[in-house]
Amino acid sequence: MVHKIIEWSLRNRYIVLALAIGLFVWGGVSVKRNPIDAIPDLSENQVIVFTEWMGRAPQLIEDQITYPLVTNLQGLPRIKYVRGTSMFGMSFIYIIFEDDVDVYWARSRVLERLSTLSQTLPQGVTPSLGPDGTGVGHILWYTLDAPGMDLGEQRAIQDWYVKFALQNVPGVSEIASFGGFQKQYSVVLDPNKLLYYKLSVPNVIAAVRSNNNESGGRKFELSDIGYIIKTSGYLQSIEQIRNIPVKNESGVPVRVSDLGTVQMTGESRLGIFDQDGTGERVGGIVVMRYGENADEVIRGIKSKMAEVAKGLPEGVKFDIVYDRGQLIEESVESIKHTLMEEMIMVSLIVLIFLFHWRSALSIVIQIPITLAISFILLNLFGISSNIMSLTGIALAIGVIVDNGIIMSENAYKQLAERYALWQQQKKTSI
Known part of the structure; x- marks a missing residue:
């Protein structure tokens, strides 16, 4: 079978050459489409x-x-x-x-x-x-560098401006906020006052909840003009919460302010985020969607950050704490240099030992074609370009070259023996 393949290849050199060029072009396109990441996703x-x-x-x-x-x-x-x-x-x-x-x-x-x-x-x-x-989806961490700004205001900027903007980047699954205080209204009730007015905590909760909604009305037409009648009852300030009536006592309303105090506080926290010992910070974690290209998503996030930074308050800027993009670039560049060095060294060694440039060229050509085919297979099996896969390709170059050297030496030996036999037969016939 192998002899027939070799014979067919020798008789159809141009077809083999066209197939090799086609695979090389296909592989070049696959290299650009292959997802790039620093580490393989084994989650x-x-x-x-x-x-x-x-x-x-x-x-x-x-x-x-x-x-x-x-x-x-x-x-x-x-x-x-x-x-x-x-x-x-x-x-x-x-x-x-x-x-x-x-x-x-x-x-x-x-x-x-x-x-x-x-x-x-x-x-x-x-x-x-x-x-x-996935478990390796945390591709970028950032904080807001806002000296002198309250942690509650920083968290509000993160939750209501930065987070919504960065979530629109393709490939982002979630922007997880951390640090600071999430602002909320807090009603602290006095038990003695509740007992005096014969009220309970659920009574106060029901009163606040029922007064924090918006009820619809109907459409009223007058002089060929339609008016929408509705009641706007959303709470917008501390004073409005204080004035909510809970009970009517002899014609006098008992308000929330009569039962306790209302203030703006932060949600209970189980920990803080401190950066470099300089104090608390507010920021977010970019979680990449399953199967996306980490390198492209990180580039999109950084580009979006540049746009979002224009709308931040004066003196507020982004501080990137963890960036997998740097690790990706360093890993890919290291593997690229290794592949180039291997190709150059292998070409020189083959040329020196064989001392035949055509044989050396036939061996060296196998390396880029094999690399191109490798990326075609990576895309077919859904494997990204990472440290593990690229290192495996680099290690496989030695095997590829060994096979080429063995075949070239065997062919050279067979041709030399045939040439010597032909010379001997020629002398005998003379």
């Missing part, structure tokens, strides 16, 4: 379900949220196992699917099952899916 094919039930103990979370969800999600198709974790006010469930399952198909199956489980959970508890990223 499990998983979907995360998290549920918030603030103020509840871990044991209660385990009994009423984690256990019912785990037992019902175990019946999903093509799953390997389900893991659950309960903590104070939070429940995390990790559904691990088989490796060949499409991640978005898996997420849709989980959503279908969750839609039928709402009746088994406590009232007001709604499970949510985690971002469609």
Whole structure:
């Protein structure tokens, strides 16, 4: 079989040359389309379900949220196992699917099952899916360098301006904010005043909630002009909360301000983010979507940051804490230099030992063609260009060259023997 392939190749040199050129061009296109990352993604094919039930103990979370969800999600198709974790006010469930399952198909199956489980959970508890990223999806961390600005204002800028802008970058799954204070209104009630007015905490909560909504009316036409009648009741200041009536006592309204104090505070925190020992910082984590090109996403984020920076308050700027793009560039450049050095050294060694430039050229040509075919296969199998894959290609160059040298030496030897035999037969005939 091998002899027939060699014979056919020798008889159809131009066809073989055209095929080689075609594979080389196809490989060049594949190099540009192949995703680039620093490290291979070896994380499990998983979907995360998290549920918030603030103020509840871990044991209660385990009994009423984690256990019912785990037992019902175990019946999903093509799953390997389900893991659950309960903590104070939070429940995390990790559904691990088989490796060949499409991640978005898996997420849709989980959503279908969750839609039928709402009746088994406590009232007001709604499970949510985690971002469609992987364990190595954190590609960039940044903070806001805002000297002299309040941490609450920094967090507001991050949550209501920066986050929404960066989420529009293609390939970004989530911008996870961290640090600072999330502003909120806090009502601190006096138990003695509640007892005096014969009120309870749920009464105050119901009063605040009922006064923080907007009710619709109807359309009123007058002189061929339509007027939309509605009631705008959204709370917009501390003073409005203080003036909310909770009870009518002998014709006199009992307001929230009569029962306690209302103030602007920050949400309870379990930790802080400190950078280089200079104090607290506010920032975000860029989570890349599953299967995206990390290098392109990072470039898009940096380009978007340059646009967003123009709208930041004076003196506020971005400070990139972690950037995988630098690691990607350094890794790829290192592998490129290694490949070039190998190709040059191999060409020189082959030329010196064979001392025949045509044989050396036939061996050296195999290297770029083989590299091009390697990237075609990487794209077909969905493998990115990373340290592992590129290092494997670099190590394989030695094997490629060894095979070429052996074939060239064998062909050279056979031709030399045939030439010597032909010379001997020529002398004998003379």
